[in-house]
Amino acid sequence: xxxxxxxxxxxxxxxxxxxxxxxxxxxxxxxxxxxxxxxxxxxxxxxxxxxxxxxxxxxxxxxxxxxxxxxxxxxxxxxxxxxxxxxxxxxxxxxxxxxxxxxxxxxxxxxx
Amino acid sequence: xxxxxxxxxxxxxxxxxxxxxxxxxxxxxxxxxxxxxxxxxxxxxxxxxxxxxxxxxxxxxxxxxxxxxxxxxxxxxxxxxxxxxxxxxxxxxxxxxxxxxxxxxxxxxxxxxxxxx
Numbered sequence: 234x235x236x237x238x239x240x241x242x243x244x245x246x247x248x249x250x251x252x253x254x255x256x257x258x259x260x261x262x263x264x265x266x267x268x269x270x271x272x273x274x275x276x277x278x279x280x281x282x283x284x285x286x287x288x289x290x291x292x293x294x295x296x297x298x299x300x301x302x303x304x305x306x307x308x309x310x311x312x313x314x315x316x317x318x319x320x321x322x323x324x325x326x327x328x329x330x331x332x333x334x335x336x337x338x339x340x341x342x343x344x345x
Numbered sequence: 346x347x348x349x350x351x352x353x354x355x356x357x358x359x360x361x362x363x364x365x366x367x368x369x370x371x372x373x374x375x376x377x378x379x380x381x382x383x384x385x386x387x388x389x390x391x392x393x394x395x396x397x398x399x400x401x402x403x404x405x406x407x408x409x410x411x412x413x414x415x416x417x418x419x420x421x422x423x424x425x426x427x428x429x430x431x432x433x434x435x436x437x438x439x440x441x442x443x444x445x446x447x448x449x450x451x452x453x454x455x456x457x458x459x460x461x462x
Contacts, residue, residue: 266450271356275436275452291449323390331378331440334450336390 235259237337239324245343246314254309254340256324264327266291266334267299269320276323282307294339314344347372349454350379356426359461366422366456368437374398378440379413379420380450385433396420424458432460 240255245291256265263284268276278291282301296318298310307326311318321341348371358364370379381393394404396413404411408425424431437453 266383273454275349275454276450277452278449291450321388325390333380333392333395336382338389 236322237326237335239322239337239340240341242338243341243343245345246311247345248315250314251310251312252342253311254322254324256307256309256326256337257305258324258326258335259305260326260328260335261304262326262328262335263304264308264332264334265301266325266327266331267297267307267309268323268325269293269318270323270339271320279309279322293338305306312341316344318342319344347374347439347451349434349437349451349453350426351437351456352459353456354454355457355459357459357461361426362366363423363425364427364458366424366435366437366458368420368422368453370418370420370437370439372418372439372441374441380438380440381411381420382436382438382452383433384436384455388435393422427458429458429460429462432458434458 236252237258266281267279270276277293279297280291280299285304288299300308321339323339324337327334350369372403377398379396383391385391401413412421412425434455434457440451442449
Protein backbone atom coordinates (compact mmCIF):
# COMPACT_ATOMS: atom_id res chain seq x y z
CA UNK A 234 0.00 0.00 0.00
CA UNK A 235 1.98 2.99 -1.30
CA UNK A 236 -0.54 5.67 -0.28
CA UNK A 237 -0.09 8.80 -2.38
CA UNK A 238 2.81 8.95 -4.83
CA UNK A 239 4.00 11.79 -7.01
CA UNK A 240 6.11 11.84 -10.15
CA UNK A 241 8.62 13.40 -10.67
CA UNK A 242 10.29 14.34 -7.38
CA UNK A 243 12.22 17.23 -8.86
CA UNK A 244 12.19 19.08 -12.16
CA UNK A 245 13.83 22.11 -13.72
CA UNK A 246 12.01 23.90 -16.53
CA UNK A 247 12.76 26.87 -18.70
CA UNK A 248 10.19 29.64 -18.98
CA UNK A 249 7.56 28.70 -21.54
CA UNK A 250 8.08 24.94 -21.34
CA UNK A 251 5.25 22.63 -20.43
CA UNK A 252 5.08 19.65 -18.12
CA UNK A 253 2.69 17.34 -16.32
CA UNK A 254 2.90 16.24 -12.70
CA UNK A 255 1.36 12.89 -11.92
CA UNK A 256 -0.33 11.96 -8.67
CA UNK A 257 -1.47 8.43 -7.93
CA UNK A 258 -3.27 7.00 -4.91
CA UNK A 259 -4.10 3.41 -4.08
CA UNK A 260 -6.53 4.05 -1.23
CA UNK A 261 -9.66 4.22 -3.40
CA UNK A 262 -10.21 7.83 -2.36
CA UNK A 263 -12.85 9.88 -4.14
CA UNK A 264 -11.31 13.29 -3.53
CA UNK A 265 -7.96 14.45 -4.80
CA UNK A 266 -6.20 17.80 -4.53
CA UNK A 267 -3.21 19.73 -5.80
CA UNK A 268 -1.54 22.28 -3.53
CA UNK A 269 1.48 24.47 -3.89
CA UNK A 270 3.71 25.40 -0.98
CA UNK A 271 5.66 28.63 -0.97
CA UNK A 272 7.80 30.02 1.86
CA UNK A 273 5.73 31.72 4.56
CA UNK A 274 2.43 30.99 2.82
CA UNK A 275 1.49 27.53 3.96
CA UNK A 276 -0.26 25.42 1.35
CA UNK A 277 -2.63 26.85 -1.20
CA UNK A 278 -5.14 24.80 -3.13
CA UNK A 279 -4.71 24.91 -6.92
CA UNK A 280 -7.37 22.49 -8.17
CA UNK A 281 -9.30 19.60 -6.76
CA UNK A 282 -11.49 16.73 -7.87
CA UNK A 283 -14.51 15.18 -6.16
CA UNK A 284 -14.47 12.06 -8.30
CA UNK A 285 -13.40 10.48 -11.55
CA UNK A 286 -14.05 12.79 -14.49
CA UNK A 287 -14.56 15.91 -12.34
CA UNK A 288 -12.30 18.86 -11.62
CA UNK A 289 -12.77 22.24 -9.97
CA UNK A 290 -10.75 25.36 -9.29
CA UNK A 291 -9.20 26.10 -5.94
CA UNK A 292 -7.60 29.22 -4.58
CA UNK A 293 -4.81 29.73 -7.14
CA UNK A 294 -5.80 27.96 -10.38
CA UNK A 295 -4.36 30.36 -12.96
CA UNK A 296 -1.66 28.86 -15.16
CA UNK A 297 -2.57 25.27 -14.29
CA UNK A 298 -4.88 22.64 -15.70
CA UNK A 299 -5.87 19.27 -14.28
CA UNK A 300 -7.46 16.04 -15.37
CA UNK A 301 -8.92 13.05 -13.52
CA UNK A 302 -9.51 10.43 -16.16
CA UNK A 303 -9.05 7.58 -13.70
CA UNK A 304 -10.09 7.54 -10.07
CA UNK A 305 -6.60 6.78 -8.85
CA UNK A 306 -4.78 9.43 -10.87
CA UNK A 307 -4.84 13.22 -10.79
CA UNK A 308 -2.67 15.11 -13.26
CA UNK A 309 -1.51 18.70 -12.92
CA UNK A 310 -0.38 20.44 -16.10
CA UNK A 311 1.59 23.58 -16.70
CA UNK A 312 1.12 24.67 -20.31
CA UNK A 313 3.65 27.51 -20.31
CA UNK A 314 5.76 27.57 -17.18
CA UNK A 315 6.64 30.88 -15.52
CA UNK A 316 9.20 31.63 -12.78
CA UNK A 317 6.28 32.43 -10.44
CA UNK A 318 5.38 28.74 -10.60
CA UNK A 319 8.61 27.76 -8.89
CA UNK A 320 7.30 25.96 -5.84
CA UNK A 321 6.83 22.64 -4.11
CA UNK A 322 3.70 20.88 -5.30
CA UNK A 323 1.80 18.47 -3.10
CA UNK A 324 -0.94 16.12 -4.08
CA UNK A 325 -3.42 14.85 -1.50
CA UNK A 326 -6.42 12.56 -1.36
CA UNK A 327 -9.28 11.88 1.02
CA UNK A 328 -12.05 9.31 1.21
CA UNK A 329 -14.98 11.58 1.92
CA UNK A 330 -15.84 15.19 2.57
CA UNK A 331 -13.96 16.58 5.56
CA UNK A 332 -12.03 13.39 6.06
CA UNK A 333 -8.31 13.58 6.63
CA UNK A 334 -6.28 14.39 3.57
CA UNK A 335 -3.19 12.27 3.01
CA UNK A 336 -0.32 13.87 1.18
CA UNK A 337 2.22 12.69 -1.34
CA UNK A 338 5.95 13.38 -0.87
CA UNK A 339 5.90 16.52 -3.01
CA UNK A 340 7.44 17.64 -6.30
CA UNK A 341 9.99 20.42 -6.28
CA UNK A 342 9.71 22.51 -9.44
CA UNK A 343 12.17 25.19 -10.48
CA UNK A 344 11.32 27.42 -13.43
CA UNK A 345 14.24 29.42 -14.80
CA UNK B 346 -14.21 34.12 5.59
CA UNK B 347 -12.27 31.08 6.70
CA UNK B 348 -8.82 31.72 8.02
CA UNK B 349 -6.16 30.00 10.09
CA UNK B 350 -3.58 32.04 11.93
CA UNK B 351 -0.35 30.70 13.37
CA UNK B 352 1.18 33.81 14.84
CA UNK B 353 4.41 32.11 15.87
CA UNK B 354 6.62 32.00 12.81
CA UNK B 355 9.57 30.34 14.54
CA UNK B 356 10.14 28.85 17.96
CA UNK B 357 13.42 27.57 19.34
CA UNK B 358 13.68 25.69 22.63
CA UNK B 359 16.18 23.48 24.35
CA UNK B 360 15.56 19.76 24.37
CA UNK B 361 13.26 18.51 27.14
CA UNK B 362 11.43 21.82 27.42
CA UNK B 363 7.69 21.90 26.87
CA UNK B 364 6.49 23.97 23.94
CA UNK B 365 3.04 25.11 22.80
CA UNK B 366 2.20 25.99 19.22
CA UNK B 367 -0.75 28.34 18.85
CA UNK B 368 -3.49 28.13 16.27
CA UNK B 369 -6.45 30.49 15.95
CA UNK B 370 -9.11 29.98 13.32
CA UNK B 371 -12.08 31.80 11.82
CA UNK B 372 -15.06 30.16 10.20
CA UNK B 373 -18.77 30.75 9.73
CA UNK B 374 -19.44 27.02 9.47
CA UNK B 375 -21.01 25.36 12.47
CA UNK B 376 -19.53 22.04 11.48
CA UNK B 377 -15.87 21.88 10.67
CA UNK B 378 -12.69 19.94 11.31
CA UNK B 379 -9.33 21.08 12.59
CA UNK B 380 -6.05 19.38 11.81
CA UNK B 381 -2.41 19.46 12.69
CA UNK B 382 0.23 18.33 10.23
CA UNK B 383 3.98 17.98 10.72
CA UNK B 384 6.51 18.69 7.99
CA UNK B 385 9.97 17.41 8.99
CA UNK B 386 13.12 18.53 7.16
CA UNK B 387 12.64 15.69 4.68
CA UNK B 388 9.63 17.60 3.35
CA UNK B 389 6.70 15.21 3.55
CA UNK B 390 3.48 16.21 5.31
CA UNK B 391 2.54 13.93 8.16
CA UNK B 392 -0.97 13.92 9.57
CA UNK B 393 -1.04 14.23 13.37
CA UNK B 394 -4.63 14.78 14.46
CA UNK B 395 -8.14 15.66 13.34
CA UNK B 396 -10.74 17.17 15.65
CA UNK B 397 -14.35 17.92 14.78
CA UNK B 398 -16.16 21.03 15.95
CA UNK B 399 -18.50 19.13 18.26
CA UNK B 400 -15.78 17.47 20.27
CA UNK B 401 -14.01 19.85 22.66
CA UNK B 402 -12.30 17.17 24.68
CA UNK B 403 -8.58 17.58 24.89
CA UNK B 404 -6.53 14.89 23.26
CA UNK B 405 -3.27 13.37 24.47
CA UNK B 406 -1.06 11.08 22.48
CA UNK B 407 2.23 10.32 24.16
CA UNK B 408 4.15 13.57 24.44
CA UNK B 409 1.66 15.39 22.22
CA UNK B 410 -1.51 17.05 23.45
CA UNK B 411 -4.09 19.29 21.87
CA UNK B 412 -6.32 21.88 23.48
CA UNK B 413 -9.43 22.80 21.49
CA UNK B 414 -11.45 25.77 22.75
CA UNK B 415 -14.39 26.92 20.64
CA UNK B 416 -14.93 29.96 22.88
CA UNK B 417 -11.60 31.40 21.77
CA UNK B 418 -11.49 29.67 18.35
CA UNK B 419 -8.18 28.10 19.21
CA UNK B 420 -6.67 24.67 18.69
CA UNK B 421 -3.27 24.69 20.36
CA UNK B 422 -0.68 21.93 20.23
CA UNK B 423 1.71 21.16 23.09
CA UNK B 424 4.78 18.98 22.96
CA UNK B 425 5.96 17.84 26.38
CA UNK B 426 9.62 17.06 27.00
CA UNK B 427 10.57 18.04 23.46
CA UNK B 428 13.15 16.06 21.51
CA UNK B 429 15.41 16.96 18.61
CA UNK B 430 13.27 14.75 16.34
CA UNK B 431 10.36 17.10 16.96
CA UNK B 432 12.13 19.76 14.92
CA UNK B 433 9.84 20.48 11.98
CA UNK B 434 7.35 22.92 10.56
CA UNK B 435 3.92 22.39 12.04
CA UNK B 436 0.78 23.38 10.21
CA UNK B 437 -2.66 23.92 11.66
CA UNK B 438 -5.53 23.54 9.20
CA UNK B 439 -9.28 24.00 9.00
CA UNK B 440 -11.61 21.99 6.81
CA UNK B 441 -14.66 23.63 5.30
CA UNK B 442 -17.16 22.30 2.82
CA UNK B 443 -18.24 25.24 0.76
CA UNK B 444 -17.29 24.14 -2.75
CA UNK B 445 -19.64 21.57 -4.23
CA UNK B 446 -19.37 19.43 -1.11
CA UNK B 447 -15.62 19.04 -1.53
CA UNK B 448 -13.51 19.13 1.54
CA UNK B 449 -11.17 22.07 1.20
CA UNK B 450 -8.50 22.44 3.82
CA UNK B 451 -7.21 25.90 4.64
CA UNK B 452 -3.73 25.90 6.08
CA UNK B 453 -2.04 28.31 8.41
CA UNK B 454 1.36 29.60 7.38
CA UNK B 455 3.13 27.19 9.72
CA UNK B 456 5.37 27.41 12.77
CA UNK B 457 8.99 26.33 12.42
CA UNK B 458 10.01 24.53 15.60
CA UNK B 459 13.67 24.00 16.35
CA UNK B 460 14.74 21.84 19.27
CA UNK B 461 18.32 22.45 20.35
CA UNK B 462 20.26 19.62 22.00
